[in-house]
Amino acid sequence: MNPFEKIFNYRILSRMEDSGVFLSTSHERSWLKLMLDHPSAAAAFSGVTLDKLQTLLEGEAPLNLAEDLIHKASTAEVQVYHPLVRVLRRSIQHHQGIQVSIGPNNGHPGPEQSGLPYRLEYSMVKREWYLLWYSWTRRDFMSIRLKKITSVCEVPAAPELVRTTQAEIHRILESRRQSAVIEVLPNYNRELSRILYAFSCFEKEVRYDEDKDTYYISLFYLGNEGEYVLSKMRFLGKRVRIVEGNWLKKRMRESALKALALYGASPDQTLTRQE
Known part of the structure; x- marks a missing residue:
């Protein structure tokens, strides 16, 4: 492990998160200090939170971008923070x-x-x-x-109205919930952090099989998010494989066959070339 990089071992990270420990590099702290100088920071954070962050970062030097970036013609700025x-x-x-x-x-x-x-x-x-x-x-x-x-x-x-509404929301979400199990091929175990980052917006659980040296990601998502999950699977390519989730498997096969047809190839020809 490179001592100058953050820890990317998932098992170590998960244990640290359970104990309330958060890791950050000096580069990340310098970047945050620079961002807190942006005019929108005052609107994004409450006064107490902003003061606390600035106090914690007093000893950090702000990130100097003047010599590294050249600002040329740009598109209209999109304000990420909404009031x-x-x-x-x-x-x-x-x-x-x-x-x-x-x-x-x-x-x-x-x-x-x-x-x-x-x-x-x-x-x-x-x-x-x-x-x-x-x-x-x-x-x-x-x-x-x-x-x-x-x-x-x-x-x-009324508290009773809030409780019944929350129960109804959970019932609706549970009825729309879908799940899949994604296998990380062992040759790409070192890229686990990158793979997990691709699915960072979804609820997930990670299991490690020591006998097979394989990570399995149980992914939970809403029904209307299936196509987005597929886009992430295509982005990760041969690093991952869907092992459970019939709908995702079917859609992945369909998209793969369409891609082969577009280039005038067939699955049999592709397998023959690989062999």
């Missing part, structure tokens, strides 16, 4: 109901709705925030883009 994130996060932590005003749709303002927020998600593809919540107005579990929300305010909710 409603902190408000909604507080409501989620305190199990408070919310009332949201939806922005205009086709020139007409949307109706106000009340409900219970469940989770905030950020789409790396669309580069925008989403709120997952249960709407008491529509009696349905919904996803809404934060940029569509014009205002949010907390509303009092």
Whole structure:
């Protein structure tokens, strides 16, 4: 193991996480100190949290990018942080109901709705925030883009209503839940951290088979996220293999056959060439 790099052994990392230990490199701390100087940091963190982070990083030198990067023509800056994130996060932590005003749709303002927020998600593809919540107005579990929300305010909710709504959310999510088992081929065990990072947005469990020197990743995802899981499998290529999950196996076969047909090849020809 390179002593100048972070520890990437999954078993060691998982034990450290269980004990509340977090590892960081000096480069990461310097980068964080530089980011805290950005004007949006004051809006992204509460005053107490921002002061604590700045105190912890007092002894670190900020990352110097002046000599390493040349800023040429760039696209319009996309603000990753949304001003409603902190408000909604507080409501989620305190199990408070919310009332949201939806922005205009086709020139007409949307109706106000009340409900219970469940989770905030950020789409790396669309580069925008989403709120997952249960709407008491529509009696349905919904996803809404934060940029569509014009205002949010907390509303009092009876503890019994919060409990029944949370139970309904869990029931809906459980009915949509899918699972798969992904095998990491032993030749790529050293890339386990990279592979786990590809599935970082999903709930997962990792099991190691000492006899086979093989890692198995049990992945849990919602039904509408299946295609995204497949995109990650294609990205990882020959490093991983689906061993459980009939739907994923079927879709992977279909996409592989379409790719072969596009280049005028067949599975038999491919196997013959490999042999």
